[in-house]
Amino acid sequence: MSIDVGARLRSVRTTFGMSQRELARRAGVTNGLISLIEQNRVSPSVSSLKKVLDGVPMSLAEFFTLDLSATPQAFFSADDLVELGNPEVSLRLVAAQRPGRQLTLLHERYAAGAATGEEMLAHRGEEAGVVIRGRIELTVGGAARVLGPGEAYYFASQLPHRFRNVGREACEIISACTPPTF
C-alpha cells in the first residue's frame, strides 16, 4: 500500500473535530477499528471504509482524491506566522501559504521610534486594526492621531497613510487588509 489510508482518515477525522468513538458511532463500527485503520495495522475492506466515511460524511472518491498537503490549516501557533518586516517593524502574517486567501491578517510590532518609512503608503483595498500594546501615531490623509491599547482604525488604503511609534516602548497592532497585499 503506497497510499496512506490511515493518515488520510486521521486527517479527515481531526479536520471534522471528531474523536474515534464519535466517528465510530456515526459510522456504525467500533472505535477499535478506526484506531487500527488509522495506524495502518489493517487495510479496511471497501465496505468498511465506506461505512466509516459515511459517518463524516465523505465519498470514497473525495477521500482518495484528497490532497493531504493542501489541507487548509485553521490554527497557527506564533511560530507559524511568517515574518515579512524587519527588526524595527515586524510584520507577522497569518496563513501566508493558504491558496486563494482573501485576507491579510498581520501581527505588527513597531520598535520604539520605528515607522513604516519616510514616504506615505497608498494601495488598493481597505485596512483596519487594533492596538494591543504601546502607542502609535497614525497619519491618514491630512489627519493624524495617536492610538493606545484598545483603540482602533479603519480606512481606505488608497489614502496616503503612515504608522510611527511615538512611545518609549514597543507597540503591537493586529491589522487586517483586503484584498490581500502580501
Next chain:
Amino acid sequence: MSIDVGARLRSVRTTFGMSQRELARRAGVTNGLISLIEQNRVSPSVSSLKKVLDGVPMSLAEFFTLDLSATPQAFFSADDLVELGNPEVSLRLVAAQRPGRQLTLLHERYAAGAATGEEMLAHRGEEAGVVIRGRIELTVGGAARVLGPGEAYYFASQLPHRFRNVGREACEIISACTPPTF
C-alpha cells in the same frame, strides 16, 4: 454498500479488454478473487483493490470517480438500437443515449409500399446512406431515382427529399446524418 464496486471493476476490466486471469496475473492476485469482487460476493480490502487496479493501471481516486452511466458505449447489439419510427417505416438509432453525439446513424426499414410521408422533408445538415436490401425510390429536389442493394446516396438535407419503397419486399437502408437530427 450502495456503491457497486463489482460493476465498476468489471466495467474497467472489459474496457481494457482483459480477462479475469490476465488482470489477476498483472495484479498479483488470483483470478477467483477478481470473480468474487465483480460479483460483489466480497468487499475487497483497500489494499487488494489497490493491487488489482495497479494491474490496469488506474488509481483508487479514478476508480471511485468513474461515472458508470457516462461510460461511452462502443458496441450495440440489435436490441440496443432505439426505435424512432413506426411499423411501416422503422428507424432504429445507433447510440441514441450517447451525450454530445455528433452523428445520427440509422438502420431504416421500409415496408412494401411505405414512404416517409406525402410532404417532402427538409432540414439542416447532410445525410447519406446505403441500401442493403430491397429497392427504394429517393426523390431529392427535382430528381428521383430507384436504388437497389449496394447503391447509395448523399445530399444536403435542406433539399426537399422523400423515400418511398416501390418494391414488393421490405427495403433496408443504413443512413447517417450530421448534425444529429434525433
Next chain:
DNA sequence: TCATGGTGTTTAGTATTTTAGACAAGAAGG
C-alpha cells in the same frame, strides 16, 4: 469424438479484518 485452450464460477481452507471489551493515560472537578 476427443483433445486443447480459453472463458468465468465455485468451494474448502487459510489469512486477514472486525468486534467486544479491557486497558492505560490525561483532564476536570470534588
Next chain:
DNA sequence: CCTTCTTGTCTAAAATACTAAACACCATGA
C-alpha cells in the same frame, strides 16, 4: 487524594476476505 469522563490503544474471538484448485462451459481443430 480520589472519582469520572474523555481520549487512543490493544487483544481474543467471530466474521469476512483471499488463495489454490477444481469445475462447467464454449470454442477450435485433429
